[in-house]
Amino acid sequence: MTTPIPRSINLRQVAEEAGVHPSTASRALNSATRHLVAAPVAERVQEAAARLGYRPDAAAMSLRTGRSRLVGALVPGIANPVFAPILAAAAAALSADGHALLVADPGDDPERAAEFVAELAARRVDGLLLATVSLRDDPALAACRLRGLPTVLVNRSGGEGVPAVVSDDRGGMALAVEHLVGLGHRRIAHVGGPAPLSTGLLRREGFERAMAAAGLDIPPGWVEAATAYGRAEGEAAATLLLTRCPGVTALACANDLLALGAYDACHRAGLRIPADISVTGHNDMPMVDLIEPPLTTIRIPHERMGREAARLLLERIHQGAEAGTLVLASGLVQRGSSGPPPDGMTATA
Amino acid sequence: MTTPIPRSINLRQVAEEAGVHPSTASRALNSATRHLVAAPVAERVQEAAARLGYRPDAAAMSLRTGRSRLVGALVPGIANPVFAPILAAAAAALSADGHALLVADPGDDPERAAEFVAELAARRVDGLLLATVSLRDDPALAACRLRGLPTVLVNRSGGEGVPAVVSDDRGGMALAVEHLVGLGHRRIAHVGGPAPLSTGLLRREGFERAMAAAGLDIPPGWVEAATAYGRAEGEAAATLLLTRCPGVTALACANDLLALGAYDACHRAGLRIPADISVTGHNDMPMVDLIEPPLTTIRIPHERMGREAARLLLERIHQGAEAGTLVLASGLVQRGSSGPPPDGMTATA
């Protein structure tokens, strides 16, 4: 009862049990080489392996083959309500292929992210999912390139030819603007995401294009980029906009957390949502349907994003194929935080 | 520019660069054996390693030493708002010790959990954090025992002598009951968690003890265990209680998600919270302060839980010490979903 030999069984023991050489056992257990072994022998080996509960040692296999059946993921916050479901879906898809997900959380520090890439590379990960990448000259991405690691970006794009799975950031933000315009809004301000992030840039572009398409002006100072995707940062940016934008009737935010911060700013300014001002978010995080008022936002397909990213990465790993960028459509979820502008504001523009 | 030899540096190359034998290089780079090497030689080796950007190959190291610097975690849902912050904190603490966290998500399937344990064991994890364990004869726990894997339970207790880090489930639920009693409630029902889970059982016990301590009766049928920690399950259980418990003025729920379901049930029954009925939760998930009305709940120290679990596990791994169970205090967070009972209901009991 002290330490009852918890040493696990290895290939040699299986081979002995089946009365063959380890190399034969190896071939019998590997579907790609099984045809090299006589059928009855293969069966005997497999049976012996099953009886003994054999599992190939991952370290030895990894050392010999160079592949680890591990995939690394870099995320800015495991508990982030946007990335958590993406990770969950990716992990499930990878697991079905025998891969496990090694999650590293460097926060918002790009240097730390590059350091984690080195660590993951030393662990011989077969590929990497990157959700931390910023738009220009990201050190983590460079570290992957340097080592020739298959890489897929998730919910972030990295520019020139980097495979990625993203939602239609521009189109999603345009949906929000069109919705507000449809309700009669003309004076709309934008709480933007951090500029170095693709979501920040693209959603801002989506805002600008949709406003232009609706024939609406964006006065200078009506776009304010938050310094990070956080509630406090959203409040700060929204507070700025509320004082700076006379007659503003709607805030289109680049992200749900920013929208929550905008709620705070509006409440502190004594504005009711949506009676005095409308607010929209982006991402449709869990539970934003429960807040008061329920948040009108853009739904992005988190699960699908994770699944597709895993699929693309596995393709790249197995076939070495150069994966392209996949843009998934997002949709408007209309709830209680958006409504018609206050009386008399409709015809202002 | 095709494939510029992304093969990484190994120990032999470092040794050559420093003009020593690989074994000497190994000793020079390992702090535990460095004293066996002459100081100037050790320095030369370290410098060479730094210059070449050497990282020991994890697979080879793991194969030789039997340790992988990997820790597995089994959680029922990566995106679960309770476990995600626990995982994040644990990952950070482990990372500081050179360990990485390998997350496996078997959902609620105990057989699948045991299968994942086998897979993680084959990957030679140094230890396991278990957040999926049910109270009696859990297969995953048995699988760990069988292999002699160091194990710490998180937010779950497993009975007899299994190391665990949990919050004070009984005490937390008692806080909620005392709060309600203090407001004047006498007729309180309990929406319980799943019975096979320690949180389900202990919080129910906490409810019963606190009611007894307050001199209050629990009529038969005033406790209803939900089949899972979910909003729909909470609504089902709460609906049952609302029809079954005449004059009930408060629902003490075992979990925030159940409380959200209770909100749904109350709304469908035309009851206003907290004017007609009070509702309390447990866990203080992110964003429950934003719903309407903001949820009164019990705050459990997620981050600390993850951190302490990691610490205990590392102790067990390094020193082989038998870790005990750590019970962390939780606190009441009073918000808008609890208030005095409707007029005339105070003196009913």
Added chain:
DNA sequence: AGGGGCTATACAATCGATTGCAGAGGAAAT
């Protein structure tokens, strides 16, 4: 009957780091 061709298996090298053991060299002690 003997050789060519083929199949199925065994042998042995290999991946990269760690570690028990042996031995070289120098210092200290008698």
Added chain:
DNA sequence: ATTTCCTCTGCAATCGATTGTATAGCCCCT
């Protein structure tokens, strides 16, 4: 001056699975 001891370094085995190569049969054909 020789022995003893100690410090440092090199040698080689090892962890467990995979895979290139060699060989033992066997069948078939002429």
